[in-house]
Amino acid sequence: MLPIPIIERLASLASQASLADTASYGAGLRKFHLFCDIFSVPETDRLPASFPVLHSFAIWAAADPDINDPTLAGDTPFEPVSVTTVRKYLAALRAWHIAQGWPAPLTSADSDRINWSLRGLEQMQQGRRTKPPRPPITLTMLAALKRTLVLSDPFDACIWAIACCSFWGMMRFGETSVKSRSQFDPSRHITRAHVTFGRDLDNRPYARLDLPTAKTAKPGEIQSIFLTQQGEVCPLEALSNLSQVVPAGPQDPLFSWRDNQGNIRPMVRDTAMHRINAVLHAWGWGTAFGHSFRIGGATFFLGQGVSPEIVRIAGRWKSLAYEVYIRAFEQVSSQHLANRSQRYGL
Known part of the structure; x- marks a missing residue:
């Protein structure tokens, strides 16, 4: 971008407007930083975030471990959300990188690999967190x-x-x-x-x-x-x-x-x-x-x-x-x- 004040100002306003309607932006960032704190991911690895970090974050965010599985027992906290929400979180993290002047953190191949993992988790956990249908007002x-x-x-x-x-x-x-x-x-x-x-x-x-x-x-x-x-x-x-x-x-x-x-x-x-x-x-x-x-x-x-x-x-x-x-x-x-x-x- 050319170092022209009016252009820089317009770019700043456009960046803010791009984020204004991203409902999951704040929630995605909060969840990502919570994940990084839990697993001691250093600040330098959070921005820019690598594929391994974001892949791990996506799996953790969507995971709802079976409490009867001894291999998953422990003190690690989980706050599972739907796969659809995880994808919104990843979109928010992408927007965060771009707003901070970094390139998009995931390639198309990276996204495919993450989606493969998310589909697997969705199959494993099918029905475990199914919400009852919303009742209609009569x-x-x-x-x-x-x-x-x-x-x-x-x-x-x-x-x-x-x-x-x-x-x-x-x-x-x-x-x-x-x-x-x-x-x-x-x-x-x-x-x-x-x-x-x-x-x-x-x-x-x-x-x-x-x-x-x-x-x-x-x-x-x-x-x-x-x-x-x-x-x-x-x-x-x-x-x-x-x-x-x-x-x-x-x-x-x-x-x-x-x-x-x-x-x-x-x-x-x-x-x-x-x-x-x-x-x-x-x-x-x-x-x-x-x-x-x-x-x-x-x-x-x-x-x-x-x-x-x-x-x-x-x-x-x-x-x-x-x-x-x-x-x-x-x-x-x-x-x-x-x-x-x-x-x-x-």
Whole structure:
């Protein structure tokens, strides 16, 4: 690079932007340094990192040793993650090297050898850490949530708007909340200015939520969620209630509430799920997860006979929702398969 201040400044900004959306960047670096500390890898061997070091790191990060295997017994700590996550960690380490001015640490052949080891570990450990499928939120649960929340309370009004929009808009929970209060960024998270109310060709009201960034969006691409009237559990009414109970400016978070000091606060994901699960547990249901709303909305629409292609477009999936949420098929199978023999008199 030429030693020109403006070029150097632009290169620095570009490097920072390249890392901004790498969700596993920090986690990958932390895990790598933990590995190096455990196995006493000296600082000089961490940057640049050699193939043997990164190969060993990948195997350790993905390994979930059988406690009954005496050859693997000992005091070595393991914090196993999925093979998919390990590959994200390696991508983060690659970005870290490049950002620090070093070449990419792994050749194509090196990556192939690491992937070979990871595939082997995945085969060995198959089923050992399988997570149960995320349960879908149902319409009954959504109605119980509304009956329990105090919609005149700023915090609960925000919770209800999030629940409604996540369900009917089939939104990812990370699109309606933030990981921490300090992480809210109006250029990346949805604000009050990103909401438009209108009427369609049949003069029916709708709301459009424009996401400035999304998991499946290209840089600079805006994805839109369309919400329509839905009776007693209507997302349009939930958004209207939120705007009245929690008045805020155009650049404030859409899903926000006011604390006792009158400060606008974005809804934090874990805080929202804690409140939602407290309600669901009180009604006798099990634990829900952020993705349960997206699954629940898709399951409901499919169960009502809505075209999978329409659900795919509304939910912003690249494949058919039936393929994505096949684990929820038992919730809708009777709508499509039951009593078909009756037409033949059986």
